[in-house]
Amino acid sequence: MFLKFFVMLSFIYSFSYADAFLDKERLQALKEKKLILLSISSDYCPYCIKMKKNIFDNVAYIQKISRSYVHVTIMNHDSRLPKSLHVKYLPTQYILSPKDLKVIDEFAGYMEPNHFMELLDEVYYQEIK
Numbered sequence: 001m002f003l004k005f006f007v008m009l010s011f012i013y014s015f016s017y018a019d020a021f022l023d024k025e026r027l028q029a030l031k032e033k034k035l036i037l038l039s040i041s042s043d044y045c046p047y048c049i050k051m052k053k054n055i056f057d058n059v060a061y062i063q064k065i066s067r068s069y070v071h072v073t074i075m076n077h078d079s080r081l082p083k084s085l086h087v088k089y090l091p092t093q094y095i096l097s098p099k100d101l102k103v104i105d106e107f108a109g110y111m112e113p114n115h116f117m118e119l120l121d122e123v124y125y126q127e128i129k
Contacts, residue, residue, distance in 0.1 A: 021080055022072060022101060029070040029098035035124060036096040037069040040087050042076050047110035048091040055113050064117060068124040070098075095123050 022036060029036050039056070041048040055061045056073070065071055074081055076090055085094060089108040093116075097104055105123050107116075 025070045025072050026098045034068055034070050036098055037071045038094040039073040040076050040092040041073055042090050045090040051091050051110050
């Protein structure tokens with residue numbers, strides 16, 4: 001009996017935990033009229049490390065991204081990452097609608113900073129403006 005209760009409680013907890021995926025970021029993006037930039041990364045991926053160093057650790061790029069996006073980084077092994085995203089390559093960037101977390105666009109692999117910023121600007125202006 002105890003085992004059934006524990007399994008049921010675990011199931012309910014995991015279901016409610018999954019429902020809350022990006023909930024705070026989604027509300028922030030809606031309020032600020034931004035999109036969500038979801039970065040899937042790994043500590044052991046050389047291109048993830050390079051992208052983090054060249055873009056996501058650069059103050060100028062961080063400021064530019066934050067004008068139009070709520071940026072979230074999640075590791076590819078994190079259990080909160082929805083299986084529906086089907087991450088095949090790292091790094092992968094998903095641009096999500098804050099209304100329903102629908103994937104608007106996705107980019108896989110390393111990109112040079114200027115090219116990456118141009119793509120982010122293009123997607124934002126197509127979706128928001």
